[in-house]
Amino acid sequence: MLQFILxxxxxxxxxxxxxxxxxxxxxxxxxxxxxQGQIMMIAMMIxxxxxxxxxxxxxxxxxxxxxxxxxxxxxxYIAVKPILAFNRFSFGWLVSTLGFAVIVENGAAYVxxxxxxxxxxxxxxxxxHLGNAVLTGQQVLSIAVALLLAAFFxxxxxRTLFGKLGVAIAADPEMASxxxxxxxxxxxxxxAISGVFAGIAGVLIGxxxxxxxxxxxxxxxxxxxxxxxxxxxxxxxxxxxxxxxLGVLGEGANALIDSQASDxxxxxxxxxxxxxxxxxxxxxxxxxxxxxxRALPARRExx
Amino acid sequence: xxxxxxxALQIAAxxxxxxxxxxxxxxxxxxAKGEAVALLGPNGAxxxxxxxxxxxxxxxxxxSIVVGxxxxxxxxxxxxxxxxxxxxxxGRRLFTDLSVEDNLVLGALRLRxxxxxxxxxxxxxxxLFPVLRTYRKxxxxxxxxxxxxxxxxxxxxxxxxxxxxxxxxxIALSPVAVDLVAKALLELRRKGASLLxxxxxxxIAVAVCDRLYIMRHxxxxxxxxxxxxxxxxxxxIEKYLG
Numbered sequence: 001m002l003q004f005i006l007x008x009x010x011x012x013x014x015x016x017x018x019x020x021x022x023x024x025x026x027x028x029x030x031x032x033x034x035x036q037g038q039i040m041m042i043a044m045m046i047x048x049x050x051x052x053x054x055x056x057x058x059x060x061x062x063x064x065x066x067x068x069x070x071x072x073x074x075x076x077y078i079a080v081k082p083i084l085a086f087n088r089f090s091f092g093w094l095v096s097t098l099g100f101a102v103i104v105e106n107g108a109a110y111v112x113x114x115x116x117x118x119x120x121x122x123x124x125x126x127x128x129h130l131g132n133a134v135l136t137g138q139q140v141l142s143i144a145v146a147l148l149l150a151a152f153f154x155x156x157x158x159r160t161l162f163g164k165l166g167v168a169i170a171a172d173p174e175m176a177s178x179x180x181x182x183x184x185x186x187x188x189x190x191x192a193i194s195g196v197f198a199g200i201a202g203v204l205i206g207x208x209x210x211x212x213x214x215x216x217x218x219x220x221x222x223x224x225x226x227x228x229x230x231x232x233x234x235x236x237x238x239x240x241x242x243x244x245x246l247g248v249l250g251e252g253a254n255a256l257i258d259s260q261a262s263d264x265x266x267x268x269x270x271x272x273x274x275x276x277x278x279x280x281x282x283x284x285x286x287x288x289x290x291x292x293x294r295a296l297p298a299r300r301e302x303x
Numbered sequence: 304x305x306x307x308x309x310x311a312l313q314i315a316a317x318x319x320x321x322x323x324x325x326x327x328x329x330x331x332x333x334x335a336k337g338e339a340v341a342l343l344g345p346n347g348a349x350x351x352x353x354x355x356x357x358x359x360x361x362x363x364x365x366x367s368i369v370v371g372x373x374x375x376x377x378x379x380x381x382x383x384x385x386x387x388x389x390x391x392x393x394g395r396r397l398f399t400d401l402s403v404e405d406n407l408v409l410g411a412l413r414l415r416x417x418x419x420x421x422x423x424x425x426x427x428x429x430x431l432f433p434v435l436r437t438y439r440k441x442x443x444x445x446x447x448x449x450x451x452x453x454x455x456x457x458x459x460x461x462x463x464x465x466x467x468x469x470x471x472x473x474i475a476l477s478p479v480a481v482d483l484v485a486k487a488l489l490e491l492r493r494k495g496a497s498l499l500x501x502x503x504x505x506x507i508a509v510a511v512c513d514r515l516y517i518m519r520h521x522x523x524x525x526x527x528x529x530x531x532x533x534x535x536x537x538x539x540i541e542k543y544l545g
Contacts, residue, residue: 171398178360178384
């Protein structure tokens with residue numbers, strides 16, 4: 001029991017990072033970037049290639065994350081900006097970001113071939129024992145980095161002028177531009193930040209999965225589910241909680257139902273959660289906050 | 304006398320609208336520096352569209368808009384907001400997830416590197432509306448309509464612009480709040496602000512402004528002064544407003 005919870009949290013932290021990457025770009029542009037998984041994949045492929053070329057692991061990791069940032073910004077300029085310029089409320093981005101994802105994925109398969117490439121191991125041989133359960137050093141690193149990044153992001157969003165500008169743009173982009181916000185520039189920055197999150201997710205999961213051009217698809221979908229069940233569309237950090245929950249549910253399903261149950265079980269949970277609380281579990285008006293308000297009625301007064 | 308003064312706003316032959324349709328046609332108007340001008344007219348006359356065009360929130364198809372000495376036609380809204388003009392829009396449109404003070408500080412986005420100036424502007428807004436200082440940490444969605452309108456006006460003032468645009472600041476407010484807003488507008492005038500006010504209530508427009516333009520069906524149909532409107536017993540205005 002403890003083992004699958006801990007393993008679930010470790011993999012869930014990575015889903016959470018991709019969920020947050022999706023949520024951050026959505027937050028500012030109201031666009032779901034369906035290429036997010038492929039952006040993560042690029043970080044893995046570049047890191048693997050740089051390591052194979054003999055570069056030190058740290059340099060390879062930085063290059064990997066940087067390449068994810070570049071591809072994320074490119075996805076904005078190629079698949080998002082022209083669509084929004086034509087009509088801010090159109091859904092053309094559904095097709096254009098999916099198209100961008102297909103191009104990146106097949107381009108990567110063309111360049112690197114369809115087989116997996118070795119990925120540099122970090123924290124090799126370290127492990128953490130908790131009762132009967134064991135976490136590898138890599139898993140501990142994933143959890144620590146993901147939670148720190150999520151906390152840092154929330155701090156920036158709540159405490160800095162840039163973060164508050166993001167909140168303003170999310171609520172009313174037109175009014176934000178009328179107070180002087182260059183909303184296009186903020187959108188580019190948001191896509192770059194989402195690239196950082198996706199890139200870090202990639203290099204955290206790489207040692208377990210190795211680098212493969214087709215990995216982006218699966219992780220992109222799990223990141224999307226993390227965002228939706230968490231309620232990340234309204235509050236990006238909620239996608240991290242969604243990811244952790246998804247990871248635990250997936251590992252739990254594998255352990256308790258069937259070894260392949262993590263392929264379908266999360267979708268069942270997604271549908272149930274969206275029926276019960278359509279805004280996600282941890283969003284502003286989500287189930288979690290409503291329960292919390294009921295338990296502490298004085299909290300609203302204090303605010 | 305006023306028309307000879309340096310202009311704060313000069314609009315010439317402006318046409319603009321949404322989609323393929325022009326909402327306003329061939330609008331020309333002028334606000335001198337330190338002058339307050341009202342745009343009156345029935346619902347749907349295109350008053351809000353004029354303000355949105357000045358602010359760069361819709362693209363003008365023909366004509367020119369000059370604020371101070373800068374031709375702002377074609378500039379994106381965020382450039383126009385950088386000291387040329389600022390708006391307190393219809394419906395207030397506060398950033399409701401943020402506190403009163405955060406809303407105000409975002410209004411001063413262009414001055415963000417000059418912390419002292421932002422603080423001075425913040426103090427002047429709190430002086431104009433002392434109640435906002437008391438509620439500065441409160442989420443703006445928890446304020447009354449009148450208080451929210453004060454935040455909207457305060458946010459507009461925070462960029463210290465050449466031209467103030469106000470869209471129906473008295474709408475849906477209690478009589479006490481309307482009074483407070485009108486007094487604040489008079490105070491801004493006393494300090495020499497140039498403003499263009501869209502208003503349904505003729506009494507407020509006449510009390511605050513020097514000159515009035517009347518719009519109908521997207522065109523300016525009449526121009527008069529507040530003094531002349533008063534002398535005429537508002538007959539001419541009422542003819543147009545129905």
